[in-house]
Amino acid sequence: MSKPFQKELASFVGKLLRDHFGKGPESVYVSTQGPFLTIYLKNFLSPMESVLFGQGQDVTIEKTRDMMMKALLPEMKAYIQHATGIAYNKFYYDWSLHNKSGIIVGYNRDQLDQLEEITYKGKEAFEKEIDSISHIVQRSPGAIHSYFINSRTLIVIREEILIRLEKELIRQGHDELLVLTKRRLEKEYFHNNNHFETILEAQITDIFVDWDFMHDNGLIIFILNPK
Incomplete structure (x- = not known):
């Protein structure tokens, strides 16, 4: 573009x-x-x-x-x-x-394979922290992928993250309640993490989360201010 x-x-x-x-x-x-x-x-x-x-x-x-x-x-x-x-x-x-x-x-x-999963400094430790927090809040994802879109935007894809209770709530039409609850809970844990900024060597100015329940995946977006 x-x-x-x-x-x-x-x-x-x-x-x-x-x-x-x-x-x-x-x-x-x-x-x-x-x-x-x-x-x-x-x-x-x-x-x-x-x-x-x-x-x-x-x-x-x-x-x-x-x-x-x-x-x-x-x-x-x-x-x-x-x-x-x-x-x-x-x-x-x-x-x-x-x-x-x-x-x-x-x-x-369909274009995910066009984006090379380039290694960046602290990538392994960063994804390990994502897995740890995900495990506390719900479960460890089946897979975690992270990509720098630019120097200030880091996107994390988590796959296979829904637990049975969440799937049942979705089946019963409680998607909105689930999203609002998960947003608040997960972002609280992510914002309170003391390791992300040290690993990434950058100040985190914003954290956003959202999910695609149909395909059982979710995105986390970190907005950074590099030191």
């Missing part, structure tokens, strides 16, 4: 969110690498959301945004596919309300 189109897509996403939320993000950063498209949003919190956040109504904001994103994603996907010819199979998204930031990630599973 060319730099001009990345700017064009950033402008489109900013306007789309502004039209539907009443206030768009102050900054939108678009990056692509292999099967991934990342859209990082900064200073994105509407006046009404700010009031709710101040009252501790985080869940209300997340529920509303989830409903809004389900309505907006088809238009976003169609725009990207028309402009690039790339059809992303799945879009993940999450918010960091205290940082007024958010992430949208397009993922094309």
Whole structure:
């Protein structure tokens, strides 16, 4: 994806969110690498959301945004596919309300083999920490893959992560409750980990998580500020 189109897509996403939320993000950063498209949003919190956040109504904001994103994603996907010819199979998204930031990630599973799993300093130790936290919260993943999309964005794919109880909740239609609960629990553990920054030699400014329950996988996105 060319730099001009990345700017064009950033402008489109900013306007789309502004039209539907009443206030768009102050900054939108678009990056692509292999099967991934990342859209990082900064200073994105509407006046009404700010009031709710101040009252501790985080869940209300997340529920509303989830409903809004389900309505907006088809238009976003169609725009990207028309402009690039790339059809992303799945879009993940999450918010960091205290940082007024958010992430949208397009993922094309069919192109995963085009992205070499390049070794980076601390990769083995980093993935071991991911496995350890996953084991505490739910279970050790069947597989863990991590990729640097750029110097500030590290994406982790976890496969085969759902336990039987979670699968049953999904079967009974409790996906939303499961996502909200897992987001809060997992991010608490990830943010409280004392080893990630030492291993990566970078300050972690944001952590986002989301899942594809149908294919039993999940993404973790680390936004870094290299030291």
